[in-house]
Amino acid sequence: MFDEIVQNLVSIKQDFAKNYSGNAHIQEVVPASNSEKFPLDEGHLQSIHNFAEKNPIYHDSFEEKILGTDCVVYEGDINDYWLNSIKHGTSCQPFYPTWMISAYLMTLIAKNLGYEELIDIGSGDGRIAFCGKILGFTTHSIEIDDGLVELQKIICNDTKQSFDPICDDALEFDYSKFQLSKPVFFIGGLPQMGGDMLATSIIDKINSIDQLKSSTGIVFAGTHSKRQLSGNLANGGWSSLIENHNLQVIETVSLPTVWTFDQTTETPYIYTKFN
Numbered sequence: 648m649f650d651e652i653v654q655n656l657v658s659i660k661q662d663f664a665k666n667y668s669g670n671a672h673i674q675e676v677v678p679a680s681n682s683e684k685f686p687l688d689e690g691h692l693q694s695i696h697n698f699a700e701k702n703p704i705y706h707d708s709f710e711e712k713i714l715g716t717d718c719v720v721y722e723g724d725i726n727d728y729w730l731n732s733i734k735h736g737t738s739c740q741p742f743y744p745t746w747m748i749s750a751y752l753m754t755l756i757a758k759n760l761g762y763e764e765l766i767d768i769g770s771g772d773g774r775i776a777f778c779g780k781i782l783g784f785t786t787h788s789i790e791i792d793d794g795l796v797e798l799q800k801i802i803c804n805d806t807k808q809s810f811d812p813i814c815d816d817a818l819e820f821d822y823s824k825f826q827l828s829k830p831v832f833f834i835g836g837l838p839q840m841g842g843d844m845l846a847t848s849i850i851d852k853i854n855s856i857d858q859l860k861s862s863t864g865i866v867f868a869g870t871h872s873k874r875q876l877s878g879n880l881a882n883g884g885w886s887s888l889i890e891n892h893n894l895q896v897i898e899t900v901s902l903p904t905v906w907t908f909d910q911t912t913e914t915p916y917i918y919t920k921f922n
Contacts, residue, residue: 648686649752649755649756651684652684652685652686652687652752653752653900653901653902655684655685655714655716656685656748656749656752656902656903657901657902657903657913658714659676659713659714659716659718660676660746660903660908660913661911662713662714663676663711663713663718663720664908664909669722671706671707671722671723671724672723672724672725672726673704673722673723673724673725673744673905673908674720674721674722674723674908675720675721675746675747675748675903675905675908676711676713676718676719676720676721676746676748677692677695677696677699677718677719677721677746677747677748678692678716678717678718678719678748679710679716679717679718679719680692680717682716682717684715684716685716687751690781691751691778691781691782694777694781694806694808695747695748695751695778696719697806698747698774698777698802698806698808699719699721699747701801701802701805701806702723702772702798702802703798703801704723704724704725704772704798705721705722705723706722706723706724707721707722707723708720708721708722721747725742725743725744725905727794742771742772742792742795743771743904743905743906744771744772744774744904744905745774745775745868745902745903745904745905745914746902746903746904746905747774747778748903749902749903749904749914750774750775750777750778751778751782752900752902753775753778753833753866753900753902753916754775754778754779754782754784755778755782756898756900756918757779757784757831757864757866757918758782758783758784760831760864760897760898760918761829762784762829762830762831762864763784763785763828763829763830764784764785764786764787764825764827764828764829764830764831765779765784765785765786765787765830765831765833766786766787766789766822766825766827766830766831766832766833767779767786767787767788767789767833767835768789768817768832768833768834768835768836768845768849769789769790769791769817769834769835769836769845770788770789770790770795770799770812770833770835771790771795771835772795772798772799772802773788773790773798773799773802773803773810773812775788775833776788776799776810776811776812777802777806777808777810779810780808780809780810781808786810786811787810787811787813787825788810788811788812788813789813789815789817789820790812790813790814791814791815791816791817792814793814796812796813796814799812800812817845817848817849818844818845818848820852821852822849822852822853822856823856827856827859827863828858828862829862829863830859830862830863830864831863831864831865831866832849832853832863832864832865832866833866833868834846834849834865834866834867834868835868836868837868837869837870837884838867838869838883838884838885838888842867842868843885843887843888846865846867846885846888847888847892849865850865850892853865853921860921861921863920863921864897864918864919864920865894865918865919865920866916866917866918866919867882867883867885867888867916867917867919868883868904868914868915868916869882869883869884869885869914869915869916869917870883870884870914870915871883871901871912871913871915882896882899882915882917883899883914883915883916883917885917889917889919892921893921893922894919894920894921894922895919895920895921895922896917896918896919897918897919897920898917898918899915899916899917899918900915900916900918901913901914901915901916902914902916
């Protein structure tokens with residue numbers, strides 16, 4: 648059933664992208680309510696709509712039926728946040744968010760894998776941490792850009808969902824202060840854009856906390872783009888790091904993101920754990 652939900656979302660994205668006639672800087676789709684194609688928790692789905700409605704990056708929305716599913720299309724602009732996000736020397740990727748419904752499905756996978764705490768590294772506007780919060784995780788959202796952290800705080804306040812936004816450099820952060828027991832780390836950065844450096848730092852920090860190595864999951868955002876990967880197509884570009892750090896791939900799912908809106912492939916998310 649879950650695979651069908653993912654495929655239904657991908658089909659809607661592909662159809663919407665092919666027929667979209669607007670000119671918004673970013674646009675994404677959320678099912679209006681649960682249905683046969685999207686048998687999701689209605690409360691969670693409405694929380695996702697609330698996130699979009701309270702998020703200042705979106706300036707317009709409208710209803711549209713896509714492949715027989717009633718959807719809400721959200722249009723927005725991230726130019727200012729994108730520009731601010733690239734000014735930091737250790738920033739591994741400009742602010743380009745995954746789709747909100749993709750963030751929910753990604754987080755739901757982590758929940759079903761049994762993780763209890765969620766740490767979103769390079770969290771942008773906090774949507775993955777937000778979804779973790781509504782799914783019952785203990786959440787921590789780490790973002791180096793102060794403007795994006797202020798945006799997260801606005802969303803926390805207006806949605807009444809506090810997912811713990813922290814303005815800090817993930818490369819330097821002391822994760823032992825969280826007192827984690829079974830955490831999953833979401834790494835926000837593609838391998839060829841410095842994400843490998845960020846991921847290596849996080850892995851080293853996990854290895855330095857004795858009780859974490861056997862219980863920690865790490866989720867990498869990859870790409871299917873041959874141009875970006877320069878021939879390294881395995882595991883979304885993360886195969887070398889996964890092998891070098893003796894990680895085991897336990898799940899892979901490809902989902903729509905803002906940066907793949909005009910592409911025929913989606914963004915692969917690779918779920919790993921320590922062997």
